[in-house]
Amino acid sequence: MPSIPQPLDPDDDGGVAPAVAAALDDYQRGAAGPDRVLNALTGARLLVPVVALLTESEVGEHGLRQEKESEMALPKLVGKDGRQAVLAFTGTEALIRWRPDARPIQASTLQVCRAAVGEEAAAVVVDVAGPVTFVIEGDVLRALAAVESGTLEQLPGVTVARVEPVARRRWFRRRTN
Template identity: 40%
Template sequence: MGGLEHRSLAEPAFPGDDGQVDPALVPVLGDPWATLAQLGGARVFVPIVAVLGERAADGGDKNADMAAVLMTGADGRRALLAFSSVARLETWNPQARPVPVYGQAAAQSALAEGASALVLDLGQAHWQVVETDDLGHLAAGDALVRTEAGTAWVRPAT
């Protein structure tokens, strides 16, 4: 083994994940408020696709990079795609590679890529857009709660 006997791979973030909808999202999909309240701590899948690059200098094959998928709306704003299950992602694009992340990490990635929204389950019956202040609060790890006056984002104590 050449000295590799003591090395180990890092533990996967979602061991035993079967690609189904995260149990926290199962009862709330279709209810925009409840979905948003659960999304930060739930596992979702961000699609990664191959993007053709430049042709090699010798005229050979083009290289390819892997990239998360951003959509651009008619108004020019961009959104990162995420899906609640592998099956829903594959319905959208069977060639996309599903990368499991927490909803909070997906929101952080959207903001890091200059997107102003996160679209959950595009093309499904209960797809949802998380944008503007909600996207920022989701990325920050804030909790969405109901109050007598309506809903509010609350920053957990540190």
């Protein structure tokens, strides 16, 4: 049974990171492209929703149906074409706008992308209920997931360069007469 991870930041107030808010606002106004939003999101905390799903109910002594067992689940968005997307939110306000009963789990954007690829989802939809919706999909989604998992070298067409410090060399000598 999966466990709920420890929070990234126990003092998180659920607000949107200022850099993310600015990038999304500029993106919505057409003043910035998706690359600016991705740069802001890459280092940001997102909130992944979990919701309770009724797995078993029973009829109580007064004839009313009541919950007997439930499980926490990660909801997915399913498009008209059948593709699935993992949902993530920049803050609690956007999460509540989508579904007030959902509970937030903190995760980095890279972790969310890795989870989406692991769930065979086609995309991550950020702030599905607004104020600005942003979608991470395709090669970008797979690349961000690979960064998180350390498997970037395995993506086709990707070359990873490592820069390592070298011993300092003198390129010239001083002449003494």
